[in-house]
Amino acid sequence: MRPFGLIRRRDFLARLISAVGALAVGWFKSPVRAWAGAGDFSGADFVGKTRAGRYEKFYVNYWRSLRRIRAETWALDVGGLCEAPRRFGLEELKALPAVTQTSRLKCVECWSAKAEWRGFRVPELEKLVRPLPSAVGVVFHCGDDYVEYLDRESLNNGRALLAYAMDGEPLTHEHGFPLRAVVPFKYGYKNPKAILRMEYVTEPLPGTWSKIGPYSVDGTILPGWDHPLDRGKVRRRIHGGEILD
Template sequence: MRAFGRLTRRRFFKITGGLATLIAGLVRPHPAATQEVDYFEGTDFVGKTRAGRHREFYINYWQPMRRIDPATWTLTLDGLTERPATLSIKDLKTFPAKSMDSRLKCVECWSARATWTGFPFSELEKLAPPKPEAVGVLFHCADEYKEYLSLDALRHARTLLVTHMNNAPLTDEHGFPLRVICPFKYGYKNPKAILRMEYVDRVTYGTWSKIGPYSPDGTILPGTDHPLEFGKQPRRIPGGEIFDY
């Protein structure tokens, strides 16, 4: 058997360095394993993803859902209203369009900015006016998500019912064909893929407020934000809508 000979300082670092490289190669994840995959791309379904083009604007859904068929989609306005109504996508196109630039802030600490186009809540109030005892709307969405917004929040000048994002129709991922953008509220208060708007007479806990530590109010609090387009570099925010960047 061949002797190893004297263990010099140089041989020691050569041996231990080789071992370290071998161990690192064993424990380091393969590059493909560290990348998020959009499992819904090219399927009939949509769900939470942060892969591909969605790395710049994360997609959250309560649960995976089948993509909405524009030919059969309707919006139901009911609950505590004098005149229940049902609208189609064609009906949405008759409302006067308004655009605004705003940042969507998530309770997960990330945010992203976009240009949104839609119409104010007042257009729907004209068709289905709330009864005097109504204080807010409970939204029912295609992924079985539910969220509540007060009439005051919906009537706010910075709140829109949105049909377009960045000058293009909403994608399935971003809530086609209709979503709410309420930029002074956290993302979970911005329901999307809306099917029904129900007038209610009391503050109602939405899906996340029922199961998580999220308030039914959802106004953005002072703290730290990690905007996606700035590499998630932390920025302090004073609370409310983010206007500084």
């Protein structure tokens, strides 16, 4: 009886430990679970996180699935702390002085991918909306309910871009149609997509991921490791800030 009793006690203890472990994992993983469960809309009318088909060369993450945005009804609202808040249609934004730059985006998940982006610099937009001196940054409100903050110094540093085209074609819905931020010296979660509204604010605010996950508000790419998708994910060292190759 003793061995049998011993096994049962062991079995009981193992089950107890498993149950406590599962509860603990559930507790700590709750933001991730919330994210995984958030994208439960599907079908041709919706876009969301994907690595399939052409996107295996440039992964796509979204906070939630979103209905495809129609260019004819979309507009960018720029407001908050600025002298001349206003609404822009896509063609108005395309009429701003355009720039093309090749930039690699680096995800905090470790992968990175490179593309040629076309869009306009934030100072061109700021000439029209005239932010107040008290405005230190911009909160981006996106079509997938994602919210992200970027400081004005980063947005005006000459490498940040508000892009409407990628690799010579209009942005796909997956990559943020009709407008997305490209801030190549910050991790991907600081590059919001499918932007609906820009709000100038007086102080830094944590974005969606920084509020619930272990992601810094600043989001600068740190020295570390990279697994570039266009180079077979072969691991390499990166030196922090923008990855230039």
